[in-house]
Amino acid sequence: MVLPPHFLYIEGMDFRPTLQLACNEALRYLENLDRTTVAPIADLATLRSRLAKPLGDAGSPPEQVIADLIRDSDGGHLACAGGRFFAWVIGGALPSALAADWLISAWDENCTLYASGPATAVMEETAGAWLKDILGLPAGASFGFVTGCQMAHTTCLAAARHAVLAAHGWDVEDRGLSGSPPIRVLSSDQRHGTIERSLRLLGLGRHCVCDIPVDDSGRLPADRLRAALQESRGMPAIVLLQAGDLNIGAYDSFETLIPLAHEHGAWVHVDGAFGLWAAASPRHRHLLRGADQADSWATDGHKWLNVPYDCGYAFVADAKPHRAAMSHREPYLTHAAEGRDALDYTPEWSRRGRGVATYAALRQLGRAGVAEIVERCCRHARRLVNGIGALQGAEVLWEPAINQGLVRFGNDDRTDRMVQEIVASGEAYFGATTWRGVRAMRVSVCNWRTTDEDIDRAISAVSGVLRSGE
Numbered sequence: 246m247v248l249p250p251h252f253l254y255i256e257g258m259d260f261r262p263t264l265q266l267a268c269n270e271a272l273r274y275l276e277n278l279d280r281t282t283v284a285p286i287a288d289l290a291t292l293r294s295r296l297a298k299p300l301g302d303a304g305s306p307p308e309q310v311i312a313d314l315i316r317d318s319d320g321g322h323l324a325c326a327g328g329r330f331f332a333w334v335i336g337g338a339l340p341s342a343l344a345a346d347w348l349i350s351a352w353d354e355n356c357t358l359y360a361s362g363p364a365t366a367v368m369e370e371t372a373g374a375w376l377k378d379i380l381g382l383p384a385g386a387s388f389g390f391v392t393g394c395q396m397a398h399t400t401c402l403a404a405a406r407h408a409v410l411a412a413h414g415w416d417v418e419d420r421g422l423s424g425s426p427p428i429r430v431l432s433s434d435q436r437h438g439t440i441e442r443s444l445r446l447l448g449l450g451r452h453c454v455c456d457i458p459v460d461d462s463g464r465l466p467a468d469r470l471r472a473a474l475q476e477s478r479g480m481p482a483i484v485l486l487q488a489g490d491l492n493i494g495a496y497d498s499f500e501t502l503i504p505l506a507h508e509h510g511a512w513v514h515v516d517g518a519f520g521l522w523a524a525a526s527p528r529h530r531h532l533l534r535g536a537d538q539a540d541s542w543a544t545d546g547h548k549w550l551n552v553p554y555d556c557g558y559a560f561v562a563d564a565k566p567h568r569a570a571m572s573h574r575e576p577y578l579t580h581a582a583e584g585r586d587a588l589d590y591t592p593e594w595s596r597r598g599r600g601v602a603t604y605a606a607l608r609q610l611g612r613a614g615v616a617e618i619v620e621r622c623c624r625h626a627r628r629l630v631n632g633i634g635a636l637q638g639a640e641v642l643w644e645p646a647i648n649q650g651l652v653r654f655g656n657d658d659r660t661d662r663m664v665q666e667i668v669a670s671g672e673a674y675f676g677a678t679t680w681r682g683v684r685a686m687r688v689s690v691c692n693w694r695t696t697d698e699d700i701d702r703a704i705s706a707v708s709g710v711l712r713s714g715e
């Protein structure tokens with residue numbers, strides 16, 4: 246008999262060489278980030294020519310697959326895991342969190358139920374309690390570990406949809422939205438695009454949103470919110486507030502706005518994808534004063550906490566609407582009498598035990614370590630923005646209050662060109678944005694690995710590109 250060449254043998258199958266190869270490569274990659282370009286150097290045609298192989302009938306030995314994958318993807322990675330990436334707020338991965346993430350994959354449990362991953366379920370319930378403590382949220386809030394902030398919005402807004410319609414005598418879980426009272430969503434016009442996607446997924450659609458222009462400090466003005474709430478009188482309403490907007494990291498005045506929204510019977514949801522983490526820092530905590538009074542909060546672990554993708558957190562003050570929107574029972578599943586079934590709090594069914602990486606990161610850092618990451622990133626952001634702003638031909642558009650700032654180089658075209666040239670230098674990586682009608686270079690610092698030397702190198706890189714363009 247001839248065995249098919251597909252490498253699914255059981256006998257002799259050894260994980261060791263394949264996993265060890267991956268581990269060695271991961272270490273080589275992470276230890277070399279200071280010496281490689283931040284921008285990828287392999288172009289699309291090169292990557293396709295190397296990676297888009299015919300599938301074929303015959304398989305390959307697992308170790309060979311990983312060796313090929315390492316070789317073929319070389320130069321095609323964006324070095325955002327390192328300390329000189331400032332384009333989007335995406336963060337790196339702490340050693341403990343990365344290692345925990347590997348273990349989640351090795352255990353390979355389907356962590357939808359306590360029964361299908363008991364230790365993971367306990368790590369998730371523990372990490373959830375720690376997160377509420379660090380983020381200054383009510384101890385009684387329910388929570389779900391989801392793929393990212395967008396799915397955290399979707400989870401929280403599903404709970405909101407349930408609650409605001411229930412208050413109008415409509416059970417959305419049974420009846421859906423056809424014929425329901427229309428929901429109004431009142432939001433600052435600086436909201437993140439993930440909100441719109443969540444509203445689309447939830448069947449609320451774009452048109453339910455009433456955009457309220459922010460003031461000069463990037464905050465939602467109370468008088469405008471009051472007017473919008475009065476206009477929505479008698480309708481189910483959700484107010485969206487921002488803890489750290491994507492361009493300048495602006496925080497709404499929760500102390501004023503949340504009671505106002507509640508007086509009008511609205512649900513308040515806070516987008517704190519990265520900004521909620523300011524709560525961990527004694528220096529920046531004041532930005533979140535009153536935020537604990539909201540009805541739901543969404544944030545990420547894969548940004549400022551520096552755990553690997555995918556990791557977002559949904560918190561809901563009252564577990565009842567959260568569970569009403571998510572929970573499900575099946576005779577073929579083993580539901581826990583006491584342990585935590587993630588299925589009750591997340592939109593996914595099968596899921597990885599992603600909370601384990603958060604558990605590990607929080608154990609590594611402790612409260613003081615989380616505060617230090619936040620404060621260090623804010624300090625670096627301020628020095629980077631001011632350092633670039635002090636160069637001839639550059640100006641500061643927004644000095645960071647937290648970890649987000651904006652700079653500009655003369656005019657729109659020059660700003661876009663500068664961003665491209667800095668990226669092409671390989672020394673540092675920034676993104677461009679349009680803010681208040683002008684193009685700007687966006688500066689975000691949210692990686693634990695960024696050092697003072699990285700900031701110096703980034704400022705010199707910008708200086709070098711500015712001088713070469715003279």
Ligand SMILES: *Cc1c(COP(=O)(O)O)cnc(C)c1O
Pocket residue numbers: 334392393394395396437439489490491516517518519545557
């Ligand atoms: C990144 C971000 C999001 C989206 O988070 P994902 O984890 O990518 O889904 C939402 N809001 C703000 C303010 C963000 O910065």
